[in-house]
Amino acid sequence: MNVLEQQLLLGLFIGGLYGLAAAGLSLVFGVMKVLDVAHGELIMLGGYMTVFVVAFVGLDPFVALLLVIPLSLLLGVALYWGLFSFVVRADEETRVKNSLLIGFGLALALHALAVQLWTADERSIVTPYAGAVITVGELSIPLVRLASLAVAFALIGGLHLLLARWRWGKAIRATAEDWQAALLTGIDVRRAYLLAFAIGTGLAGAAGTLVTVGYSVSPSIGLEWTLKALIVVVLAGLGSMIGTFVGGLLLGVAEAASAATFGGPYREVVGLVIFVVVLVVRPRGLFGR
Amino acid sequence: MLEIRDLQAAYGDIRVLDGVTLTVGPGEIVALLGPNGAGKSTLLNSIAGLLRPRAGAVSFEGEDLGRLHAHRIVDRGVALVPEGRRLFGGMTVAENLELGAFASRARATKAAGLERVFALFPDLRERRRQLVRALSGGQQQMVAVGRALMTNPKLLMLDEPSLGIAPRLVRAIMDALAEINRGGVAVFLVEQNVQAALGLAHRAYVLESGRIALQGPAAELLRDPHVRRAYLGPLAVRE
Amino acid sequence: MNGLSGRRERWWATAILLALGLLALLPLAAPRDDVLNFVFLILLSITMAQSWNIVAGYAGQVNLGHAAFFGLGALVARILWIGGTPIALAMVAGAATATAFALLIGAAAFRLRGAYFAIGTLALGEILRTTVNNVLPEISTLPARTIAGYRLTQRYYLALALAALSVLAVAALAGSRLGLGMRAIREDEEAAEATGVDALKLKLTALALSTGLAGLAGGLFAFYHISYYPSHPFGPHWTFDALLMTFIGGVGTLPGPVLGAVLYVVLKEYVALRWVDFHLLIFGALFIAIVLLLPGGLVQAAERVRRLAGR
Numbered sequence: 001m002n003v004l005e006q007q008l009l010l011g012l013f014i015g016g017l018y019g020l021a022a023a024g025l026s027l028v029f030g031v032m033k034v035l036d037v038a039h040g041e042l043i044m045l046g047g048y049m050t051v052f053v054v055a056f057v058g059l060d061p062f063v064a065l066l067l068v069i070p071l072s073l074l075l076g077v078a079l080y081w082g083l084f085s086f087v088v089r090a091d092e093e094t095r096v097k098n099s100l101l102i103g104f105g106l107a108l109a110l111h112a113l114a115v116q117l118w119t120a121d122e123r124s125i126v127t128p129y130a131g132a133v134i135t136v137g138e139l140s141i142p143l144v145r146l147a148s149l150a151v152a153f154a155l156i157g158g159l160h161l162l163l164a165r166w167r168w169g170k171a172i173r174a175t176a177e178d179w180q181a182a183l184l185t186g187i188d189v190r191r192a193y194l195l196a197f198a199i200g201t202g203l204a205g206a207a208g209t210l211v212t213v214g215y216s217v218s219p220s221i222g223l224e225w226t227l228k229a230l231i232v233v234v235l236a237g238l239g240s241m242i243g244t245f246v247g248g249l250l251l252g253v254a255e256a257a258s259a260a261t262f263g264g265p266y267r268e269v270v271g272l273v274i275f276v277v278v279l280v281v282r283p284r285g286l287f288g289r
Numbered sequence: 290m291l292e293i294r295d296l297q298a299a300y301g302d303i304r305v306l307d308g309v310t311l312t313v314g315p316g317e318i319v320a321l322l323g324p325n326g327a328g329k330s331t332l333l334n335s336i337a338g339l340l341r342p343r344a345g346a347v348s349f350e351g352e353d354l355g356r357l358h359a360h361r362i363v364d365r366g367v368a369l370v371p372e373g374r375r376l377f378g379g380m381t382v383a384e385n386l387e388l389g390a391f392a393s394r395a396r397a398t399k400a401a402g403l404e405r406v407f408a409l410f411p412d413l414r415e416r417r418r419q420l421v422r423a424l425s426g427g428q429q430q431m432v433a434v435g436r437a438l439m440t441n442p443k444l445l446m447l448d449e450p451s452l453g454i455a456p457r458l459v460r461a462i463m464d465a466l467a468e469i470n471r472g473g474v475a476v477f478l479v480e481q482n483v484q485a486a487l488g489l490a491h492r493a494y495v496l497e498s499g500r501i502a503l504q505g506p507a508a509e510l511l512r513d514p515h516v517r518r519a520y521l522g523p524l525a526v527r528e
Numbered sequence: 529m530n531g532l533s534g535r536r537e538r539w540w541a542t543a544i545l546l547a548l549g550l551l552a553l554l555p556l557a558a559p560r561d562d563v564l565n566f567v568f569l570i571l572l573s574i575t576m577a578q579s580w581n582i583v584a585g586y587a588g589q590v591n592l593g594h595a596a597f598f599g600l601g602a603l604v605a606r607i608l609w610i611g612g613t614p615i616a617l618a619m620v621a622g623a624a625t626a627t628a629f630a631l632l633i634g635a636a637a638f639r640l641r642g643a644y645f646a647i648g649t650l651a652l653g654e655i656l657r658t659t660v661n662n663v664l665p666e667i668s669t670l671p672a673r674t675i676a677g678y679r680l681t682q683r684y685y686l687a688l689a690l691a692a693l694s695v696l697a698v699a700a701l702a703g704s705r706l707g708l709g710m711r712a713i714r715e716d717e718e719a720a721e722a723t724g725v726d727a728l729k730l731k732l733t734a735l736a737l738s739t740g741l742a743g744l745a746g747g748l749f750a751f752y753h754i755s756y757y758p759s760h761p762f763g764p765h766w767t768f769d770a771l772l773m774t775f776i777g778g779v780g781t782l783p784g785p786v787l788g789a790v791l792y793v794v795l796k797e798y799v800a801l802r803w804v805d806f807h808l809l810i811f812g813a814l815f816i817a818i819v820l821l822l823p824g825g826l827v828q829a830a831e832r833v834r835r836l837a838g839r
Contacts, residue, residue: 035643035647037647083816083820086820087820093642096642096643097590097642097643097646098819098820099643100590100643100646100647101590101775101815101819102816102819102820104768104771104815105812105813105815105816105819106812106816107812108768108772108808108809108811108812108815109808109809109812109813109816110812111805111808112805112806112807112808112809112812113809115805116803116805116806116809167391170380170384170387170388171388171391173377173379173380174377174380174388177377177378177379177380178375178376178377180339180359180371180375181371181375181376181377182388183338183339183358183359183360183363184337184339184359184363184368184369184371184375184437185363185388185389185391185392185436185439185440186360186363186364186389186391186392186395186440187360187388187391188358188360189360223764227650227651227654230647230651231651239379265658265661265662266658266662268654268658269655269658269659269662272651272652272654272655272658273655275648275651276648276651276652276655279640279644279647279648279651280636280637280639280640280648
């Protein structure tokens with residue numbers, strides 16, 4: 001019995017990372033109508049940034065976030081200027097399709113680049129407190145993962161406030177709802193796109209840090225994380241970052257429950273099946289509100 | 290103030306505007322009439338910068354608008370209330386209005402602008418915390434006009450503000466436009482409700498098949514047999 | 529996606545088939561295993577790219593789960609073949625399974641439009657891969673007796689035949705009313721339906737044809753490799769490779785996937801000698817450039833050059 005509870009708890013922890021990964025994707029898709037399937041690769045890059053910041057600057061990985069997030073934001077700006085600013089000129093349907101293809105090419109290139117630079121090996125970060133565990137009743141809670149969940153939640157909360165309160169946050173939401181109307185109120189929509197993409201990449205970078213601390217990073221983790229993020233976005237819909245985060249937690253728990261029921265190897269299948277079913281049942285509305 | 294010369298616009302291969310020339314002077318209310326598909330919305334969208342014209346010139350206070358992005362045009366003092374209102378439905382009335390003051394020329398006058406909107410549409414003051422989605426069509430139209438007004442425009446353009454609104458509220462909107470105009474804002478109005486539009490406007494143009502077919506003082510057009518037959522219907526002719 | 533005129537398509541079909549005919553002489557001229565293996569890889573890639581081109585290039589449905597059908601063909605053909613069924617029959621059974629599965633899921637999957645179809649099929653492919661990996665985690669190796677009788681030229685000729693078949697299929701499709709209807713769907717599905725095109729039926733036809741060829745290619749893979757993990761042919765890279773080749777060569781054209789496949793395999797083999805996976809960096813970048821700047825791929829570039837030169 002407590003084995004199951006322990007598994008569900010671990011599912012909750014990884015679910016927090018799914019939520020964080022999905023938030024960035026959701027923001028970019030919701031605002032720009034751009035489906036960036038290289039999102040998982042951006043998470044992967046965030047992971048490697050963390051590995052190097054920890055190794056060469058000697059920071060604690062959680063403190064390293066203070067460097068990784070700004071670096072990822074800059075990467076997002078560069079990617080927007082270099083690639084996605086060309087995509088957003090097209091009409092909406094072409095935009096989604098082209099962005100998918102471009103994201104796909106980017107994913108391949110980033111993956112290959114990572115293999116060149118850092119080899120295909122898995123890496124992780126070992127902190128001095130890696131083995132620390134808090135025991136509550138019969139549950140043992142790994143400190144690192146608890147901290148990761150807290151950081152993920154804090155980031156989502158911060159994002160929520162940013163979108164609700166900040167002048168440009170409101171502009172981003174307005175652009176997501178109706179970009180032409182946003183133009184008519186004097187919002188520089190391209191700037192809103194740039195900000196959304198940069199923030200989305202920043203969130204991916206942060207997710208990369210947490211993934212690397214709690215689990216591990218290798219050049220090939222991208223596709224898996226893109227899929228997880230897509231599943232959560234489909235489940236949670238667009239519009240609410242808190243809702244997306246909750247969707248991530250649910251996916252994590254659902255995976256853990258199915259792993260406990262059908263056996264570990266089926267952990268991945270459950271989310272994918274839910275995804276396909278939701279897609280087919282709500283082919284148009286799923287990304288709506 | 291607004292000068293349009295020989296404007297041509299097209300969607301793909303389909304030519305919509307075929308050389309339109311018109312002007313709106315400071316303090317004027319000008320109506321643009323015409324049947325569906327004549328290109329009225331296209332004209333407004335071209336002025337607002339949502340659509341790039343094929344040829345011709347749009348200038349505002351002597352400045353060429355053709356090279357400016359839509360958000361810059363708003364900053365020059367040209368606002369558009371688009372067809373179907375196009376509000377941010379998931380946001381509150383207050384947020385919608387605030388976003389109207391996004392451009393730099395409007396930011397300084399935000400507080401005063403908000404008071405002006407609430408004075409014009411007292412309903413909105415009580416409902417400012419409500420989501421726009423939950424409002425009636427007429428109230429939404431008020432928000433749309435209010436949002437455009439928040440940009441502190443010198444020229445306010447409206448695309449079919451009476452569409453899908455209860456008659457009582459059409460009157461309220463038209464009264465509000467007259468009030469706004471008395472405050473020194475020029476108004477350029479596209480309207481299906483010809484009676485209401487000509488009752489409000491000083492001058493009017495009739496756009497047919499992408500060209501200006503007729504123009505003149507509003508009172509004169511109201512008496513014009515062609516206008517009466519085509520736009521006011523048999524009822525009005527008998528009147 | 530710029531198509532070619534009917535005459536250009538026929539010219540290309542003839543040229544490609546002639547080239548494939550010449551390749552039939554290769555085992556006689558240069559009976560070296562490394563050469564044959566290299567050309568085999570090109571031929572398999574042509575079949576995969578061309579099969580993907582049918583559903584994505586002609587019918588406009590970006591199927592990111594193509595590997596699932598390659599994998600199903602390989603899975604069924606391998607089991608039957610090792611069980612004693614003649615390889616030709618085993619391959620046909622594999623292809624039939626792939627097509628049957630495609631038709632089964634197609635009606636549901638085609639409710640999705642554009643990018644949603646793409647990510648839906650991507651997830652579907654991953655479901656199959658994970659499941660096969662769970663059910664059959666053991667490596668599949670040919671029995672010693674079969675290995676003893678292994679002849680590369682057999683595989684080579686089979687690959688040649690499949691590549692020719694895929695080119696013929698696309699050539700026939702490109703010139704037919706069926707192909708015209710598919711292209712109409714690609715350009716504007718609603719408009720196509722308004723003119724009386726049964727979009728779902730045509731999309732299912734394209735998918736059946738595409739997955740049938742992919743299933744045959746999977747059978748060839750099963751026939752060719754001595755040992756591999758059963759989940760390997762389900763791997764997403766089979767889809768991604770086909771997509772890259774097709775786009776770089778020219779999606780929705782007959783010669784595009786062939787040119788793309790040749791270029792891709794040549795560069796991959798050449799670069800792999802020095803840098804692992806480096807070809808993906810080059811092709812990833814090239815692919816992005818083509819999507820942004822040259823949606824018709826190399827074929828379109830060649831056509832432009834030809835038109836300029838002709839002037």
